[in-house]
Every structure is written in C-alpha cells, then in structure tokens.
Amino acid sequence: MPERYPLVLVDASGYLFRAYHALPKLTNSRGKATGALIGVLSMLRKLIDEERPEYIGVVFDASGPTFRDRLFEDYKANRPPMPEDLREQLGPLKEIIRAMGLPLLEVADVEADDVIGTLAKHAAADGVPTLISTGDKDMAQLVNDHITLVNTMSDTVLDPAGVKEKFGVAPEHIVDYLALMGDSIDNIPGVPKCGPKTAAKWIQQYGDLDGVMANADQIKGKIGESLRASLPRLPLSRELTSIKTDVALDFGPKDLTPDAADTETLRDWYERIESKRLLASLSETGADGEAAATKPQAEYALVLDEAALDAWLAKLEAAQLFAFDTETTDLDYMRARVVGVSFAVDTDGALEAAYVPLAHSYPGAPAQLEREQVLGRLKPILEDPTHAKVGQNLKYDISVCANYGIAVAGCAHDTMLESYVLDSTATRHDMDSLAKKYLDRDTVHFEDLAGKKGAGKGAKQLTFDQIPLEQAGHYAAEDADITLALHRELWPKIEAIPSIASVYQDIELPLVPVLSRMERGGVRIDADELRAQSADLAERAAALEERAYAEAGRKFNLGSPKQIGAIFFDELKLPVVAKTPKGAPSTSEAVLEQLAADGYELPRLIVEHRGLTKLRSTYTDKLPALINPDTGRVHTSYHQAVAATGRLSSSDPNLQNIPIRSEDGRRIRRAFVPEPGVRMLAADYSQIELRIMAHLSGDERLLAAFEAGQDIHRATAAEIHGLPPEEVSDEQRRSAKAINFGLIYGMSAFGLARQLGTERSVAQEYVDLYFARYPGVREFMDRIRAQARTDRYVETLFGRRLYLTNINHSNNQLRSAAERTAINAPMQGTAADIIKRAMIQVDHWLRTEQPPVRMIMQVHDELVLEVAEDAVNTAAERIKGIMQGAAELKVPLIVDTGVGDNWDEAH
Structure with missing residues (x-):
C-alpha cells in the first residue's frame, strides 16, 4: 500500500446511515438531532487530518430512482424510508461540507458507489493511488493495486490481499460472491441459504459465477437444489451488485481540489449544532486539514491573592469542563500533602491555566494563600458531580483530596485512560509521552526542576514545595493545560468508535473511584x-x-x-x-x-x-516496612493503564505475583489477616478464560461440558482419549489441563511437549485429538488470526481493543508472537473486563446498602474482602451473585468463595 493517497473518495451516504445507527442519539438544546451529523463530520476531519489528500470527493446518493430500479422494480423495496430525525440532519451536513470547501458530489440515475467507482477507475488508469472511505462490502470489488478501502469508523484497511483474506475471494470475484449470497437489505435475489463461506467455496472451486452456474448439477444436497432453482435470477443479481465504472461525468479526479473553508459559516453551523469540539477545531486547523497559522497556547497565571482566586473560582463555576491537578510532597497518596493545585479551562476555544501555590516553603518563598482555606473553598466545586472534571491519572488526585476530607465527584474524563483505551500499546500513558505523541509538545519534566533521584554524590531530589514559584507555576499550570488539550485531542477519537467509548465510560472511568477507595482502605499485615x-x-x-x-x-x-x-x-x-x-x-x-x-x-x-531470596526481598522483608503508621495497614497502588490486555497490575507491594502454588507463597498469604471479629472472604472466578473460550468459539462439546457442570479438564481428557470421565487417570487429566490452558495462550506442540515432559510428536497428537473433538475451538482460532491480520487488532467481548503491530510482520518469530496474542487477548481481556464490571457493582452495593464489608484486594480473577463475622454467609452469597451476573455468556459464570482467618485460608 502507498504511504499516502493523493485522491480520497468518501461514501458519505453510507457513513451517514452508519453514524445514525451506531452513535448516540445526540440533540442540541432546541431538540434537533445532531448525532449522525457530528459523527460524519468527525470522521471527515479525522480522514483529512490523517491523509491530507490533494483531491477529495464527498459523494452522496442523489434523490430519485436509478438505473437499477429500472432493471428490477423490487430493488431496495425492503428498505424503510429514511427516519425523519436522520433526514433533518442531511441538509445541514451537506451545507457544512460545502462550507468546509470539500467537493460534494451527487449524480442522478446512479448511486454514490457508481460515482466513486468511476472516479477511482479513472484515477487508477492514470496510476494515481486512491483511498475509498466506506463501510460497504460491495466496494471491495473496486480494490486493486491502486485502489484501497478504509473503514474510518473501525480503522480497518483493505488492499487486494486484505480482500482475499476477509472474504475468501479476490476483488475481481467479489461481484460473483455478492450475487450468490444476494442482499436482503437491497432485496437482491441470490441463492437462498448460501452464506459467505459457501459462496467463497464455490468460487474457489469453480472459478467464478459462470463456473458455478455451469457446474450446478455437481453440487449436492439442499443447497444444490437451491442453487439450481436460482440459476435464472443469478445474472440479474450479478448486474445489480456490479458497480458501474463508466458513468458519464463532466468532471474527473483532478477536478476535485478542495477550496478554502468558509470559517464564519462553519462557526455559525457549529454553534447551531452546539458542538464545542468542532468549534475548537476551527482554531486548531483549517477545514481543509491544514494547520492553522497559530495554535493558541494557554495563558498561565499564578494565583497569589484572594481576588485572583475569586476570579478563578468563577471560571471554574462557569466552565462545562475543567482540568484539575494537584502538586504534592510525595508519590505515596497516603502520605502526600498538597503543595498547590492547578486548573485549566476552555474560554471560547482558548485555553487558560493557573497554579495556586499553597505550601512552598523554600527560603525567600513569597506569601501564599492558606492551604486549608483554599481547599475549603474548592471543596463544594470538587465535590459537585455537575461540575465536570478532567485529569491525568485522576485516581491519585482523588486520593490526595480525600486526605483533606474532599470527596471528589464529577470525574468526567481521565486522559491517561483515554489514551489507554484508544490504544494500550501505542505509547506509555504518562503525560509527557502523551503530550509528545498527540500534541507534539515537549513538556517540562519534574526531574528538570527537582533533579534526579541519587544523581551525583550526596545529591538529593527536591520535593515540590522546595521548587521556586517561577518554575513551579509554569510546570504545574502546564500540567493542567496539557491535560485539557489532550482531552480535546483524544476524546473525539474515542467517540468515533462506540465500542471503545463504552469500555471507557462504562468500565474504566467508573472504576477509578472504586480503586481509590480500595487503595485507601488497605490490607492488614x-x-x-x-x-x-x-x-x-x-x-x-x-x-x-x-x-x-x-x-x-x-x-x-x-x-x-x-x-x-x-x-x-x-x-x-x-x-x-x-x-x-x-x-x-x-x-x-x-x-x-x-x-x-x-x-x-x-x-x-x-x-x-533465587526463589527464596526473591520472596524475602520482595515480600517478607519489604511488606512490614510498607505498613502505614497512621492506619496500621499496607496500601498498594493499582494501575489501570499498564497491562495491554486490560488487566490491573499493582505495585508497592505487587499483590498480583505472590505465589499461590508453592508452600512458601501460601505462607506469605497467611500473613494477610483481618482485624479481630472480621473474616477474610475470597471470591474467585472459576476457569473464567476457558469459559470465555467456550463462549467465543461456540464449540458444542465445550459448551455442553460447562453447561453440565463437568470438571472441564477431566471432560477434555475423556474426549481426547475416548474414555468415560470416571476412567480418566490423574495423569491424563493433568495433560488435558495443560492443553486447555496452553491453547488459550497459543502454545505450540513444542511448548506443550516441554510442559508435559514428553516427545513433540506425542504432544502434537494430543493437540490434533483436541481439535478433532473441539472443532469449534480450531475454527475460532483460525478466524481470530485472519481477522487480526485484516483489522490489525482484536477485541474483547465488551469492545476493548488490542492492536497487534506485528501481526503481518515478515519476521516469523514476531508474527507468531502476535498471533498467539491475538488468540489469548480476547479471553484475557474479557476476563479483565468482567472482574472490573464486578468490582464496580460490588462497590455500588457497599456504598448503597453499607453492609459490614470492605473490598480490599483484586488479584487476577479474585476479589478479596473483609467481612464482619456475623455477616459472612449473607455477604458471600450476595457477592457471588453480583460477580456471576457481571456478564452473560453462553455458559454459566461460576464463582468460588472461601472464608478464613487469613488470605490463604480464604482462598
């Protein structure tokens, strides 16, 4: 594929319908629908920003019938009329596109596909690389070495190899493929019960539609009968699905140069549809995608007196969204004391930021506002859920504010999490990395002000209260400024992909205060x-x-x-x-x-x-030193934006890696103890990734085994060896367990042989037997690898994406590793999503009903809680019910609970 495409053609009608059905039904304050309109404009802006084309055509279907209606009077007869709230967005959309300076094309008697096909073919004949932005599979017939498809809503790209990979046939056979399947939406007759796999198989076997028709007598069974009955209609189906590439046009590809944008008209429309993001874009870039001559930077203020504080409090009260950050004495949220706070607001598209120093104590430091008084005045705004806040790693700021009795609410966005859900592997998710990647801005690093830890003999890193205000003020205000600017950059990208927006808004953001409460509650050692x-x-x-x-x-x-x-x-x-x-x-x-x-x-x-010394240094020596003197408990830090698959990690201490299989590891867990009169309760999802595999693969035997409540490893061994489950030996069950979990992680026969301590040929035989008995698992693995190669990402059940940069790499080792990840990530990521959803729901129960229960740890697929002794039975049943209801799978979600006087006993 070329690095850039001089010509971009946009299937605007297709995107309008897709945006209407896929995106939230937004309205402005006057009740006018705007969701599809804003969705298409966001897609256009993203496309232009990324491609910067020399020529562009935004193509709509013209009103009235087309030549296909004359060919077949029932063409598209099943389509309902355009919904009224969509129709009212069509006119404004076209006016805005014209105001953007983009050529808008509508040609009578043909469809948008035909206009796009004709222009693309003309450009290809001249050797001009062309990108067609569409979500319509019919367009795949146009793909060749000069024409590529991109689905801007899902970021998937199709070149000739991608078409073959996705559909099973080359682009030149897509018309035959579509004709065989027919199209119920467009009312195109095909072969009843002929789906994608059958159509592709027939074309692979007989060459093309003519070959299939000529060999119809060779195809057996009901589907063969269906094919033979459909033969008279297939030529018409082929004609209806063929995109015309010879439409008589009075313009060519090189006539589609964009004009200068009418900024005032755009501003008027963006105000009418009440899109702050689109309004902000007018000051960021021109409508043609070129960078504006000057990009406004935030003005930084240092707030040192009551008048300036009053003015900023008024700005925060008026702002629809403001960025908020704390500067403190310590990274440990339990010990951290506030040194100052910073804010940023968007005032008519321009950013303003300020730092309010409260406790800088270096020699000669100027007078500052009193900390308790300022925090007291901020408390109502910070605790008001109607005042929306955005932060970078807001969990830390929430916990620090809690040290001062402030229960922060209204946490609308977190730029760390926005970056993480958008692409967990694209970059580190700290502010400096994000500012460089998404804003191309080099920020002031803390080490630039305070020095590096241990840098030089006798050197000591300064704490923030020792940083002079001239430097501290700029650094702190920049943090807030960058946070708000990052949000303006990242949020539209997330909004454009509804599944990712759902993961962000329904899982990651609500989890932030839950984790803060767990961390601050701590665990007793x-x-x-x-x-x-x-x-x-x-x-x-x-x-x-x-x-x-x-x-x-x-x-x-x-x-x-x-x-x-x-x-x-x-x-x-x-x-x-x-x-x-x-x-x-x-x-x-x-x-x-x-x-x-x-x-x-x-x-x-x-x-x-080494194992013993590691346990000492990591746990038995370290944990007592981590006990907080004020609470008498250990307070870990949970990290949402580290593990690529969505799993939580933890540090200081790392609770995820305490061994469970060794006696020494279990002894360490025995030191995790509740207070007198309280019991430890552990609730653990049983074989959750295998259950997710059963759900995703739909394998009948695997589903049946889980539905019947069988020991899945014994059931697998019975299937592989052809034995009744009661005759399966312990060794056979152990091997089956290794296979079950090994395949989830994409383990090869070689790796399995090492784990089982057997020959590679024996392990391969086990694998072959497994797939023979569970063919749905093999089909799922093949399907997910193929999909990953096309889309370059895989998704969890809830829409979390993991991008796989090496999935098509020429290096076999890198490619194989990416393929293993493609198989495992949907299961591991779905398991992570499920337990996060469970944590949110358990926390809601704790806060609304206030039982004598405290959620204290999350480790892999397990939640650990402290429960008053007389409430154990009731709590265990309630927690089990909440966790088992956190997702609906084709197999039951099972949660095992245990109770004890320490973590090991409970587990």
Missing part, C-alpha cells in the same frame, strides 16, 4: 509472622548456598552470570541450552530452569536459592 518467615527463608537460603558451593567445588557468587557461566560450561561442562546475542552460553533464568528440569543439581540449587 501480620508483621511478626513475616519477620519469622524471613528468618526461616534466610536460614534455608544459606543452607542452599553451602550445598551449591560443595556441588561447584568452590565458593562463587550465586547472582553472578559470569561466575555461573565459568563453572557451568568451563568447569562442569554442562550442555549449552541457549546463547546470548553476543554468542556466549546463556545463564538466563529459563536456561537454569531447563538445566534443573534435565536433572542437573547445581542449576536446581541456584534456582531454588
């Missing part, structure tokens, strides 16, 4: 128990160290790859499992584990020693 465990781990690690010395024949540093390499390969002559990029024998963790699995004692001792 038995420090004495952990110290005793640390002493035991240290003693056992020392014993392993002595045994390693004896095995090696000398003392060495068990953490030194260089020393280990010399002993392994020079002295003990152990086999080289892998090499480093420079060609030296590797002593990586994977190599050590492989050598240990192969029976070599010294690698086994080192692996075991």
